[in-house]
Amino acid sequence: MRHFSTRSVLTFGTCLALPTQAQEIKQEAIQEKPNIVLIYADDIGYGDLSCYGAHRVTTPHVDNLANNGIRFLNAHSAAATSTPSRYGLFTGEYPWRRNGTGVARGDAGLIIKPHRYNVAKLMKKAGYTTGAVGKWHLGIGEETGTQNWNGRIAPGPYEIGFDYSYLMAATGDRVPCVYLENQEVANLDLNDPISVSYSQNFPGEPTGKDNPELLTKLRPSPNHGHDQSIINGISRIGYMKGGKAALWEDETIADSITSRAVRFIEQNKEKPFFLYFGTNDIHVPRYPNERFRGKTQMGHRGDAIVQFDWSVGEVIRALKEAGVYENTLIILSSDNGPVVDDGYADEAVERLMDHKPWGPYRGGKYSMFEAGTRVPFIVHWPEVVRPGISDALVSQIDLLGTLAALTGIELEEEKLSDSRNQLPAWLGLDNEGREYLIGAGTSLMIRTKDWKYIEPNKGRQYNMLTDTEMGNSPEDQLYHLRYDRGEYDNVAEKNRLKVRFFKQILEEEKSKGGGLNL
Structure with a gap:
């Protein structure tokens, strides 16, 4: 087993005095750069995991990270919805400062522009191989609605610093319902080209509104608007035609993106890597794999939490089998607070029982109340992070500044934007965190x-x-x-x-x- 201690570089421009808790930790520099895996859940609330008090669902793999790492009680996403949270996470800039960071359409242009400094560029500068797998929802291509889905679409993740990408263009409930591998639609048959529109349907294409008899898996909730193109027996937001061989099946999304995350780890185990793994779970439409259905009494929503925990377990297994688990910093969180009915009649409300996705807080996804942004946040790093619980005020906006401190990269204020070095708090050495x-x-x-x-x-x-x-x-x-x-x-x-x-x-x-x- 390798043994590591905290970097002597708990610095950002100047050295920070370590809190008294750090006195027992050796101050020698880390001999090898730690791998970094960011597991970013979708719509999982503060009270949705068993390590945060849930008792209607069990999440043993997440609990293992929490029990052997730092579990934060006062951690926040950058926003109460997906796109702005991810923008803030990667750029270190509050999304409310930037027009165009609202919830993105499936055909949105790239929201993080290639000139914008971000976490991926930082990690590249620090000598890391970078990968982005799973939900993206930050747009792709030059401008909204102008993509050619039948060729390589740019700019995209590569142009902002990711060496490899395997992504859902937006969300599970928005077209196009295909995976993009290195910015090209995976498994596309060019004889069946893809067309996408967010203004009008294509002639002859069925919709959930007009053809409810074709909704074989899930139906939209009334008045939510998830009643346009039908993909895999589920109607979506937006219109799409073509690309039949490339369409995903909702029940295998977790398998597909998790396998790509595992493959990235296996292929890059000999060098330091940074992996962003954005899960689809538990965003709507929730339609987990059959092997997870019935694992809880809460229907698809509860079973999707179990599926998420499985994905976490697969990543942990891959790290251990690759021999890099001990030298990997794992950060696990969620993009915003929970929502129960977000567009589909999946019995999430009827079968919620006494489960409280928001924990003891008020509000949820979309809300300015606390449950909108207070999310699970776990930092796990064997031999460096001592197990514990922290009530330090921490924010995902600080990923850029914190990883800069970890890797010893000095950034000028312009590139830092709103992000700050919170490495002592993230490693459990400071119980205060951000001032505000x-x-x-x-x-x-x-x-x-x-x-x-x-x-x-x-x-x-x-x-x-x-x-x-x-x-x-x-x-x-x-x-x-x-x-x-x-x-x-x-x-x-x-x-x-x-x-x-x-x-x-x-x-x-x-x-x-x-x-x-x-």
Whole structure:
């Protein structure tokens, strides 16, 4: 077994003084660069994993990482929806600063432009082979709606720093329902070319709205709009024709992308690698493989959590068989909070029982309340990270700054953007973490370790389709989360000085520029 200690480079430009907890850890430099695997779940909430308190579903592989690593209690995604969370994760820039980072269509152009510095470029500079596997949802090609799906599409992951990619172009509920391997549709028969439209259907192509008798696997929930092109017995958002040999089957998506993640590990075990593994689970449409159905009493949603845990287990197995497990930093998290009914009648609501995907918090996906961005976050690194639980305030926005510190790469402020070096917190050496972080929905909010302020706005208070409280109000909102986890006691009137302080910080953040994408 190899033995490693924390890098002597817990630095970013200048050396940081290590907390007292670090005194027992040797200060010698790591002799080999650690491999880094980022496992990024989709729509898995704070309360969806057994290591975070779920009892209706068991996630032993995730629990193993949590029990032998750091399990964070106060970790946040960059946004409460998929595309902006991934943008912030890779670029280190708050997505609310940048126009065009909202939830992307399946034919969206590349949102992270090739000139933009990001995590993949950082890891390449540090000498890593880089791979992106699974859900992408950051667009591809020059402009929205202009892709030629029957050839290589660029710019894409390669142009922003990924050596290898095997991706779903957007989400499971959006066309095109095909995999892109190194930016070309996998298994495409050029005699059956693909066409995609988000404005009108193609003549003769059935839809879920007009041909419900063809919906053999899942039907859309009323009024959600997932009733356009039918792929694999499930209707989607958007219209598509052709590419029959390349279409995915929803029940084998986890198998397909997990096998590519495993293959990437096997092929790159002799050199340091960075792997982004974005799972499709548990985003809609949820239609897990038959071998996972019935593993819980919660139907497809619960069984998809079990399927996600299997994928985690396969990655762990691959790392061990490749002999690199001990020298691999694994980061596991989710892109945003949970949603139960997000467009398909899969009995997720009816079979939820006493399971609480949001844990003890209010809101969920799409919401400015806490469950919108408070997500599972686990850091596992044998012989370096000592097992424990941390309530440090951490954010996925800091992946860029933290990996820069880990690899000893110095970045100027322009490339860092909003990202900061939080390596001590991520390794369990600092229990405080960030001073504050900024989130956005209909307006901006600011979050410290114990306090949360939400700006007044005119947004709707409730999303009837997803049964989600949105956290909007025309009044100032201030919550002391140490005593009020449910955000029910608005203490803004009693703490006008603190409200004024938070408003001032938000104005300063706005003045730094960007699109203010609200």
